[in-house]
Amino acid sequence: MLNYRQLHYFWVVAKTGSIVRAGEQLNLTPQTISGQINLLEQTYGIELFRRVGRQLELTETGRQTLPYAEQMFQMGNELEAMLRAQPGEQQIVFRVGVADVVPKSIVYRLIAPTMELSEPIRITCREDKLERLLADLAIQRLDLVISDSPMPSHLDIKGYSQKLGECGVSFFATEALAARCEEAFPACLHHAPLLIPGPETVVRSRLLRWFAEQQLQPRIIGEFDDSALMQAFGQSGSGIFIAPSVIADEVCKQYGVRLIGQTDAVTESFYAISVERKVKHPGIVAITEGARRELFTDQAVT
Structure with a gap:
C-alpha cells in the first residue's frame, strides 16, 4: 500500500524546491525527509528527483507523480477544513474544471453568481484540456466542467451537458x-x-x-x-x-x-457538463440560472 507520509514529504519537497526548506516547513531534519523519500523510491523501483549541481529537479516520473499528490493533499486539506468547521459553518466545496480554450472573462462572469449564495461556499478552479477534466468529473474529483462544446459523443463517460448560452x-x-x-x-x-x-x-x-x-x-x-x-x-x-x-x-x-x-x-x-441529469448542487444551479438570466442576451449586429 502507498505510504502517504512518504508521498507527503515528496510533495512538500517538490513544492518548496529544497529538502532543507521542506524540513523547515515540516519541522523535520533533512535526513529524515531524504530517507523517507528514498524508501518511497526503493519500494517502487523509481527515481523521483535528480540532483543537478546543488539543485533538485523532478525526474519524468516525479513530474507525473506530482499532480496526483497535489490533488490528494488538496482534497485532504478540504476534508480537514470541513471536519473542523462548526455545525452551521461548514462550507460547500464546489470544484470547477474549466476547458483551457474558454475565455477567462467568460469563466469569471459565469462563476460570479456563486459568490452571492446564502450558503457558505468554497470554490476551487482547475484549468486543463477538456478530456482530462471529463475524466476527473467521471470519478467525482470535479463537480462541473465549463466548456465551449458539449460532452463529446466518443467518450465513454457518463455526463450531461447544459447549454449556458x-x-x-x-x-x-x-x-x-x-x-x-x-x-x-x-x-x-x-x-x-x-x-x-x-x-x-x-x-x-x-x-x-x-x-x-x-x-x-x-x-x-x-x-x-x-x-x-x-x-x-x-x-x-x-x-x-x-x-x-x-x-x-x-x-x-x-x-x-x-x-x-x-x-x-x-x-x-458555452456548456456546463455535470454527472447529474437533474442538477442539485447550489453552485451549478447558480451558474446555469445566472448565465441565462444575466450573461447571455441577444447581441445586435453592427
Missing part, C-alpha cells in the same frame, strides 16, 4: 491599427493582420468558414489556444483579434482597444 463574436483593434482599416466592416478584414483562436477551439472552424463565405482573406499572423494571450498580443497592436460579443465592452476597457465590428453569423457557445 451562445453569442456572436466581435473584432477588436488598437486605435492605431483601426485607423488603418479604411473600408467598412467586414471588408476591412481583407488582408488585415489577424490573430485567431487555435485549432482546439470550436469557434475557429466557424470563423474560417465565414471568411470564405464573405470572400475575405485576412493575413493570419498568430494562433492561440489561450484567449488571454491572444488579447495581450492584440493589445500590443500585433493584429486584430476576436472575443465573445457578450464581453465586448469589458474587452475595450481592459485592453484599451476599439470595437471595429461584430457578427452573429459566427457564434461561440
